[in-house]
Amino acid sequence: MGMVRFATIGTSKICERFLDALAGEPRAALVGCYSRSGQKAREFADAHGAGLAFDSLEELAGCPEVDAVYVASPNALHVRQAKALVAAGKHVLVEKSLGSNEREAAELFRAADETGVVAMEAMRNLHTPGFAAIEREVAALGQVRLAQMSFSKVTSRIARLRAGERLNIFDPRMAAGALCDMGVYTVAPAVALFGRPERVAACGVTTRVPGTADDDPFNTIDLAGSISLGYPEIAVSLTYGKLSDDHLPCQVQGEEATLVWDHVEAPENLRVHVHEDKGMVFRQEAGEGRAVEVAACPENDMACELADFVAAVLGERGAAQMVARFRQVTLDTAHVMDEARRQLGVTFPADLA
Template identity: 55%
Template sequence: MSAELRFATIGTSAICERFIDAVERTDGVQYVASYSRSLAKAHEFADKHHARLAFDNLDTLAGSSAVDAVYIASPNALHAPQAKKMLSAGKHVLVEKSFASNTAEAASVFACADENGAVAMEAMRNLYDPGFEETEHVMAQLGTVHAANLRFSKITSRMARLRAGNRINVFDPRLSEGALMDIGVYAVEPAVALFGVPERIAAAGVMGNVPEEPADSPYRLVDLSGEILLEYSEMVASIGYGKTYDSLIPCEIAGDLGTLSIRSIANFSGLGLSMHEDKGMIYDTGKGSETNLHVDTPHNDMVCELACFLKATGGDKEARSRIARFRQVTLDSLAVMDEARSQLNVGFPSDMATQFK
């Protein structure tokens, strides 16, 4: 391995470009190779981002001695097989969320990483944001937490294209996609990280038709937005997500001593703490006494997860223990999403594959 961790990318979307921007802002890491199913597209993407290599064959990429790690930002259904191919060749993998189609698939990726002495980490960027740590720290002041309301909903122009009859990757259950896997995960994973495995789950969703999918296909419906309740003995967490509307209200974690508001769960920014003041029976709540908590979140906050990945691949103990913790969060969150999908009747082809493994 060279002094710098040499990264390849799988995928050529906006999130991939954002990752490369994070690489450019980070010492000790270098962007060297692009993969696309189309070699022309791979070359074009590599040239644009000053990478030396371009691949259209995953086996060749896996066998290349010029690559140490791979950032995987393909459709969700491809994450696990691609990650395992790279891990088996001894490469580290940083895998965009959602890490895999389901819990069983994710477990098989982590097992493969362990067998090959390589690092597999989910690029769940908000868990690595400084605001997440600050939230954990501040929660101690809230008393017994009784409620969390975590939501991330952003309407996408892809909605109109879907309604017009276009088949879109992000709304295709055959690719293990849908609103929950694409955007809901931003709220589910912090909930599981902060509050643990829920005792009971209830999900409700707004569904859309998948264009060109036969009427008797198990993949003819996709979730466009939804709500999940995570029930614990002392609290209920309410998760809201959607690609059909913009949610503009802050998130909130509330205990019997105080309430923490979080402007955006996507990067844990805009934290505000309001301690409870007993004003008797009032009918209108305000935020008069909210204290803003200062957190320095980088504009491109993918540098945070990248920094941890880099340290972990370098053998840093603290980073390894952090990603070990978040590996469990990945697994437990996928279990929540498996159950939510089951309640919403959203099945993926990968569910069948892993079930019979």
């Protein structure tokens, strides 16, 4: 296979952004688009130069002209759709969060193994040159003791939620909420750097889903929160939300130096501050620190995850090990989020299956 022929599921802005990245990938091309509405599928396909339009998942799965599918439907549909595709021999790149919970994610990976195809989560910040640089620098900080990562921004849809509108992004039945939409950007790099934690402690801001009854098991959704991850010798603090704007940098503090960077969702501007023993001080003066050289990142950083996925589909050297490593990150991330949601009282239908 010299060219990976893609179809897409979804017509949202994130799918538009993926197609922008796909247009710049020389080893892949768009051939088809799926939507539950045949008319919408045709319009989306025409708008992006795809010859095929599908309103049947079975037809898409069975189409011999499609090698791989980018799945950007609501979270609750990801694994069901992806499993149907991998059973038919299609590779799948699944938008974050890959599944409703760890069990679902593991089921998809097992199904992919059975048919010998690639299944990968589109966790874009982990595939950027910035995150690769973070991994290299963390190894030189000495024993890591503390880390903080955060990602919060106000969403305009909060006003609609407060007005009583039921929205997919704030609906447990869609496996959504602030943690799965925003918090995942902090959990994934934390577990990529430090592994699955021994302890998870969460607190957060939750609200009643409009129109739900007191006895509805899916009547609570999270809007913001914080998660503490406990390791034998490291403590990690994560914050996320859709109610307020976060302007703090991220950092990993080692005994010999501290690494600081901006934008957990799109890492850049890395700086290392080497520890200096100045005796008793009453105010820490960090100074400018050493700037870390980072390879150039495409303006649309979804190109990075796409390039890694295509490399795996084409069987390029080292790609299988990369996919296996990020598969474990996906599972560990889901494990953390499952426990955090349990503590917050946010339940998805897949949790009761």
